[in-house]
Amino acid sequence: MSKAQPQTLNDTADSQVVLQLDKLNKIFNAETPLQNHVLHDISLQVRRGELVALVGTSGSGKSTLLNLMGLLDTASSGELRIQGHLTQGMTEQQRTQLRSESIGFVFQFHHLISAFSVLDNVLMPLMLRYGKPSAEQQQYAEYLLNQVGLASFIHQPTNRISGGQQQRVAIARSLVTRPSLVLADEPTGNLDTQAADEVFSLFERFNVEHQCAIVIVTHDPRLSERCPRTIRLTDGHIVYDGASVDLPSLY
Ligand SMILES: Nc1ncnc2c1ncn2[C@@H]1O[C@H](COP(=O)(O)OP(=O)(O)OP(=O)(O)O)[C@@H](O)[C@H]1O
Ligand SMILES: [Mg+2]
Numbered sequence: 001m002s003k004a005q006p007q008t009l010n011d012t013a014d015s016q017v018v019l020q021l022d023k024l025n026k027i028f029n030a031e032t033p034l035q036n037h038v039l040h041d042i043s044l045q046v047r048r049g050e051l052v053a054l055v056g057t058s059g060s061g062k063s064t065l066l067n068l069m070g071l072l073d074t075a076s077s078g079e080l081r082i083q084g085h086l087t088q089g090m091t092e093q094q095r096t097q098l099r100s101e102s103i104g105f106v107f108q109f110h111h112l113i114s115a116f117s118v119l120d121n122v123l124m125p126l127m128l129r130y131g132k133p134s135a136e137q138q139q140y141a142e143y144l145l146n147q148v149g150l151a152s153f154i155h156q157p158t159n160r161i162s163g164g165q166q167q168r169v170a171i172a173r174s175l176v177t178r179p180s181l182v183l184a185d186e187p188t189g190n191l192d193t194q195a196a197d198e199v200f201s202l203f204e205r206f207n208v209e210h211q212c213a214i215v216i217v218t219h220d221p222r223l224s225e226r227c228p229r230t231i232r233l234t235d236g237h238i239v240y241d242g243a244s245v246d247l248p249s250l251y
Contacts, residue, residue: 110188229244
């Protein structure tokens with residue numbers, strides 16, 4: 001495969017493909033006695049507007065894979081493209097720019113800044129990128145908070161709202177930059193069933209309305225079954241990638 005310049009879009013790329021992985025490997029502590037080959041030849045594509053569950057037992061490599069997809073870590077070998085941009089060979093600055101332009105993150109623990117208001121937490125990715133948010137950006141952040149049912153909480157500090165509400169703030173924050181890809185690592189992992197269902201419904205809604213691709217790690221089969229596609233990892237290998245309705249036989 002030819003090496004495109006990192007900052008140029010690959011003209012031949014299918015514009016519907018948001019994420020493309022080709023034979024990605026991750027080896028921690030390579031060439032030391034602690035060497036751990038965690039991901040093996042991972043190849044997959046995620047297209048615009050897809051909602052994908054990433055499942056597998058603890059230690060199977062889900063977070064490691066999500067961190068690679070989100071440019072939070074680098075692969076040991078293989079190629080990873082985001083919207084046609086080949087990320088291997090990029091400088092840290094180029095990776096940061098691509099990450100902040102194209103990717104939104106939601107983690108199990110929301111990493112909100114407790115002293116800041118709900119609104120300022122949602123605006124944070126824009127503030128980090130552009131400085132003071134514009135009126136339009138502020139309006140969009142308020143629109144998202146309205147969508148996640150938190151319109152009346154926008155000026156509250158985030159330590160005065162519930163865990164489910166905090167996770168909804170984190171979802172609004174992940175969408176404020178209008179990313180083409182949202183990566184969520186067990187976003188409902190520390191929520192009760194009802195809050196988890198509500199948070200998941202928000203992902204479904206944003207997936208349809210904004211056509212952003214979403215890859216969501218979950219241990220909850222009830223939620224993965226609601227994603228049209230499931231990718232299952234076992235010991236760092238993809239053992240299933242297909243329609244979620246066909247998966248239960250593997251559980
Ligand atoms: N920074 C690291 N250094 C060395 N090994 C690591 C590192 N991060 C993860 N690993 C190893 O990689 C393997 C996969 O870990 P990972 O966190 O990706 O699993 P996971 O599927 O997300 O598990 P869980 O469901 O428990 O979150 C584990 O064996 C883990 O010990
Ligand atoms: Mg994990």
